[in-house]
Amino acid sequence: MMEQKNYDSPTKSPIVQEIIMSNRIGAISVLLAKHLQIDNVRALKLFYESETCRKLHDKSTGFYLYGDLYVVDEFMREMEDRQ
Numbered sequence: 001m002m003e004q005k006n007y008d009s010p011t012k013s014p015i016v017q018e019i020i021m022s023n024r025i026g027a028i029s030v031l032l033a034k035h036l037q038i039d040n041v042r043a044l045k046l047f048y049e050s051e052t053c054r055k056l057h058d059k060s061t062g063f064y065l066y067g068d069l070y071v072v073d074e075f076m077r078e079m080e081d082r083q
Helices: 014-036 039-046 051-058 068-082
Strands: none
Touching: 014 039, 014 051, 014 068, 039 051, 051 068
């Protein structure tokens, strides 16, 4: 378990950051499910297996700063490029 330290802002805590990221991925998966007309669990699985998801988790890319709809569009481009 992560050790909770004092941070200038509670949102800088790694635990809070993980909660925020999990919430974002859930929201992105729901958008993908609607767009692809598939169930939410399938959309979540597809997203977690994607390069787009890897980029979202990699802080060095800055991709986490983009909005959910942009991330969905990036995922759709990735899927089109695979075909």
